[in-house]
Amino acid sequence: MDPAEKKARDLLKDLYDRTPCMPIMVRLAWHDSGSYSAKDNTGGANATIRYSPESDIDANKGLDIARNLLEPIKEQVASMSYADLYQLSSVAAIEYAGGPKIPFRLGRKDKPKEDCSPDGRLPDATKRMPHLRDIFYRMGFNDKEIVLLSGAHCLGKAHPERSGFEGPWTTEPLKFDNTYFKEILKPDADPNLLRLASDMALLDEEETKKLVEAYAADQDLFFKEYAVAHQKLSELGCQF
Ligand code: HEM
Structure with a gap:
């Protein structure tokens, strides 16, 4: 190194x-x-x-x-x-x-x-799949990568003074895992947790919903595929 x-x-x-x-x-x-x-x-x-x-x-x-x-x-x-x-x-x-x-x-x-x-150029949290596609396809991503990268919302929280939204997506916001997918699939939202329209948009269509279910069921699969999508995100516009 x-x-x-x-x-x-x-x-x-x-x-x-x-x-x-x-x-x-x-x-x-x-x-x-x-x-x-x-x-x-x-x-x-x-x-x-x-x-x-x-x-x-x-x-x-x-x-x-x-x-x-x-x-x-x-x-x-x-x-x-x-x-x-x-x-x-x-x-x-x-x-x-x-x-x-x-x-x-x-x-x-x-x-x-x-x-x-x-x-x-960045996504609007109040919008759904057509908007997410406009934004992420422009970067060169596909639907599967939109779902994968959204999984990073397992980390952190929204701050009213920054975005106008409030709260974490999971109960352990300093842990990177697949609970973001598990939480958005629950029929009854935990009132202490955040669900943006752009998060729930992943469930709007059968194809992306199936991916959410697959990553909620299999953390190893999420980690393996997330790492590839994140590397691509981290190198956008760069030549090595
Ligand atoms: C899919 C479209 C996305 C939308 C609409 C969106 C929107 C937001 C919003 C509104 C916040 C709250 C900011 C604040 O108040 O501090 C946030 C936080 C965050 N976002 Fe996203 N995001 C998206 C995708 C992503 C992606 C692709 C990643 C990384 C791969 C990501 C990582 C994060 C993280 C880690 C936080 C927490 C920040 C903190 O705790 O300070 N987001 N996002």
């Missing part, structure tokens, strides 16, 4: 031991790379999320917290790009939370402020 990667992984582990910020790191990395458009090869895992105007869009509210937590680590691994560090922090967070080992390689390039992605 590259010495900078090893050092960053050690520092991230120290950070997660001290501060349970794994979920927001996963959200930071996803909001950086999820700006990708395969139509014109713009956006992607390029760290433009740290510049205004991209940092200021509503969808990215609160992510300065994650970037600030990573800044002292960046200083100690100066040779690593921000884009690599953001994605590594997410992969390491998922592993730390008990999730699958996600293949990772260094080599993402930081792009300048001028390459900030426009607003509107």
Whole structure:
């Protein structure tokens, strides 16, 4: 392993031991790379999320917290790009939370402020499958990958001051597992848990519902397929 990667992984582990910020790191990395458009090869895992105007869009509210937590680590691994560090922090967070080992390689390039992605590239939580397809197909994903990646909502919670929503999706939001799928399948929602319209959308059609059921029934299958989809997400718009 590259010495900078090893050092960053050690520092991230120290950070997660001290501060349970794994979920927001996963959200930071996803909001950086999820700006990708395969139509014109713009956006992607390029760290433009740290510049205004991209940092200021509503969808990215609160992510300065994650970037600030990573800044002292960046200083100690100066040779690593921000884009690599953001994605590594997410992969390491998922592993730390008990999730699958996600293949990772260094080599993402930081792009300048001028390459900030426009607003509107990330999904709207109040919308259902047609919208999710518009957004995720633009990144180059398919329906199965929409279901898999939504499973990352096993981690973390919504914050009223960031998104207007509130609460976690599962009873153990610092654990990466398949309970997100189990929860959304329950006919009676737990009043303490969150279900976004975009989460319930996965049950709207037979094909995606079957995938939710398969991942709820088989965590190993979820982990194996999630790791592949997440690696793809972490490399959108990048050449190695
Ligand atoms: C399918 C479309 C998606 C929608 C509409 C959506 C929407 C949201 C919203 C509204 C929040 C709450 C933010 C806050 O208030 O702090 C959130 C949090 C989160 N999202 Fe998503 N998301 C989607 C997909 C994803 C994907 C693909 C990933 C990662 C692979 C992801 C990872 C997370 C994580 C880990 C959190 C928790 C953050 C925290 O605890 O601070 N989401 N998402």
